[in-house]
Amino acid sequence: MVWKITTLASKNLHEVGLLNVDGYYDSLLGFFDKGVEGGFIGPSARKIVISARTATELIQKMEDYIPLHEQVAPSHSWKVEGCNGNL
Structure with a gap:
């Protein structure tokens, strides 16, 4: 999942909404926060x-969201030379 956040951010996807009813995703969000602490996720990538806890609150947060970056990871940082698309 850490890879997915970074990948989404590198594709300039600016936000992902997560409806966290009754704290269902608290552990997942904590995992993301630990990824930031450990240097595996950039702070700006985490903010996407x-x-x-409610749909109304989530919609409002998404409407108010202002991207903090233009691109989290430059595309040249994940391209592999000479692999012809096969890993």
Whole structure:
């Protein structure tokens, strides 16, 4: 999942909404936060995952969201030379 956040951010996807009813995703969000602490996820990439406990709150947060970056990871940082698309 850490890879997925970074991948989404590198594709300039600016926000992902997560409806966290009754704290169902608290552990997942904590996992993301640990990824930031450990240096596996950039702080700006972590901010693309917006969570709220109600749909109304989530929609409002997504409407208010302002991207903090243009691109989290430059495309040249994940391209592999000479693999012809096969890994």
